[in-house]
Amino acid sequence: MFRLDNKVTVITGGGSGIGRAISTVFAQQGAKVYILDVDEKGAGETLADISSEGAEAAFKKCDITSATEVEEIINTIAAEAGSINILVNNAGIAHVGNLENTSTEAFERLLNVNVKGMHHVLLAAIQHLKKQGGVVLNMASIAASVGLADRFGYSVTKAAVNGITLSIAKDYLSYGIRCNSISPARVHTPFVDGFISKNYPGREKEMFDKLSATQPIGRMAKPVEIAWLALYLCSDEASFITGCDYPIDGGFITLNS
Template structure:
């Protein structure tokens, strides 16, 4: 089950954290994975690691907020064979209320988290249509549907990802393109460790425990758990699933009352 053999998948932000977990899960399932990442060195290293483990991956340096660059890279990939799967995972975080969010902060979050998703959709959907269908998976967040403190701009961007998911799912039903999104709560990635080291020096373990317990299940998710759900949603076994948002949140959305 959940084989992606003979499938070509694009994963943005696929060189680290959740994106890397998705990349590895797809490669282990037999997909040829193209890692689209701003950090070219990390993309190449991630691809090398997968290839050395018997998988198939290629790294590409891409700024998803740049439409011209995004289209060029995706067209280049499509020229070598059909694209079957797009995972829009690339994104950045931001902490702040509306008053503490500068215009530059807001524009950056919008440019990467919203326009970046749009650019990849814009570049990839014509290829999926030409190939007779495919799968799109967007990375949203529990912030898309819940009020989280100090996450004004980030919540805005993930709300947009959720509604773009619904719109694309509706518009491309006739083209046999499925589109869903995953909404994680806190996931233990290198970003979390870096955030704690920067903002709570000497109290990293204490704060990690506190953040972990905000999930009713009592811990953060592991990136591999997101990768497993992504694999299912992009596999043929999920062929009846489209236009859905999947909370992966340890009970955060419904059990926190």
């Protein structure tokens, strides 16, 4: 079950964190994975992880904020591989701040990466997906569903992801394209470690434990746990699922009220 044999899969932001885990799991399950990222070093480490598990993947350096660059690379992948079957829109950036202390520059950066970047990738890939049908999976966040302190810009962009997901699912159903999204709570990624180190020097363990405890289950998610859900939603076993968002949050939404 949950095999992706020979499925040509494009994964944005595959150089670290959740994207690395998704890339690795999908490659292990037989997908022909193409990682898109601006981080060459991180993507190289992901390829090494995949190789160590006896699988293979390819890397294309790509800045998703450039529509021209995205179109060129997506078309190159489709020409090399013959098709595109699965698109995972994972690339994104985070930001801490409320309305007043989120600068215009920071807000525009969030929109450029999290919303416009996803739009660029979808617009380039959809023509290839339409040829034989396929799957789109977008990375949203619980920040789109509940109020989180100091996450104004991030929450706005992730709410947009939910709208994108519903629109793609509705408009391209007749082409055999399914589109869903995943909404993680806090996941233990390098971003979390960097955020704690920068803002709470000398209190890293204390703050890590405090942030972990915000999930009722008592810990942060592991990136691979998000990848396992992504695998299911992109597999043929999920062929009856489209237009849905899946919280994976250790009980955060339903048990914190």
